[in-house]
Amino acid sequence: MKSFDYARADSPEAAVAAGGRFIAGGTNLLDLMKLQIETPEKLVDISRLDLADIEERADGGLTIGALVPNSDLAADRRVIKGYPVLSRALLAGASGQLRNKASTGGNLLQRTRCYYFYDTAMPCNKRDPGSGCSAIGGFNRILAVLGTSDQCIATHPSDMAVAMRALDATIVTLKPDGDRRRIAIGDFYRLPGDTPQIETVLEGGELITHVELPPPPAGTQLYRKVRDRASYAFALVSVAAIISVEDDRIASAALAFGGLGPMPWRNPAVEAALVGNAPSTAVFEAAADALLAGAKGSGSNDFKIPLTRRVLIACLRDLTGGTA
Structure with a gap:
């Protein structure tokens, strides 16, 4: 060091x-x-700053300090009751010891676990811009199939951020000039494009202070993570889903995915394929088609595309009971 x-x-x-x-x-x-x-x-x-509280908001949502440990957030009774998808996502990530130390803000800013990013002997555009991407044409089993570019196919590793994306979280920051920003999580991360080293919209010296959650959403919540081993492994594919069914039709849907892209992935076309329709295999297949329309494997991660289809359809069946 x-x-x-x-x-x-x-x-x-x-x-x-x-x-x-x-x-x-x-x-x-x-x-x-x-x-x-x-x-x-x-x-x-910043570990001793007064940013470690979870507070109820007037609108029924929550404000989560950036220094709230992952273990405390997962165990909070308000989170378990109103946002179980978030609690389950946190418990699916890392070990208890790591959850005790890892912070909410830091979790959002985790960097990829691409093998080549961690190997300084190998070219990596995210680590050394312009050097090349060893993962393209290399061993890329855990890497992205959505949102990639010719410069980078890395994935974002966070479980918590996937649930936050499905919940429409807002990230609150403080800039060196004293200005505060409220950034929708859907606008927070950047696609790699030609600049994979730039991962978020944060400016130099900008500090995450809080995360805001809207009031608990209607419907049933689910977090499912498929990985190579039962614990302490990053997602091959994960799904954070919130579905409500009324009068035998899907009334609302929010779905975000991990392990597939350079950011917690959410595609409005997936939800549009579901809302207003009666739960059925045909409808679920249409949602999977919408999600995977632009999917591109790079060799050893090709299996993620059919795996994602199966996982998504299984989650939707569990949430809605639709099998027709």
Whole structure:
């Protein structure tokens, strides 16, 4: 690990003024620093800021501090009752020890687990722009089939962010000039395009302070994660789904997917294929067609496309009882 300066902030305003990389739980950043993938000149410790509370909002939603540990968020009674998809997604990720340290804000900013991103001997456009993408034509079993580019096929690894995407979360930030932003999670992440090293819309020195959830949605919630082993593995494909059925028809639907793209993936065409229709295999197949219309395998991850179809249809059947 290369040497760096260290400062401890006593307020969000002091943190953004300090200039440097923010560190809270450090469950991802410290690993990247040890491998010299990340080499910040200065770390700003925000772990003691007053951002670790979960508060009820006047509209019935929740405001979640960026420093709320994943374990606390998963166990919160309001989350379990109103947002079970989020609690289940958190419990599906990592180990109990990591959940005790990992923060809400840090979880949103996790970097890819692409093998080549972690191997500094191999070209990687996300790590070293312009060097090439070793995963294209290499071993890419865990990598993306949606939203990729000729520069990068990396996936976003977070389970929590997938559930947040289905719940239409809003990310609240503080900028060094004192301005605050509220960013819909659907606008927060960037596709790789020609600049895969730029992963979010955050500006330099901008700090996530809170995440806001709207009031609990109507319907039944589900989080399903398919992975290579039963625990402590990243998703090959995951589904966060919220479906309500009224008068034997799907009244509302929100679906987000992990393990498939460079961000928590949500496609309005999938939901449009469901809403207003009676649950049936034909309708579920149409939703899968909409999701996978632009899917592109890269060799060893080709299997993700039929796997995703099967997982999505199984989830929809479980949520609606539709089998016709």
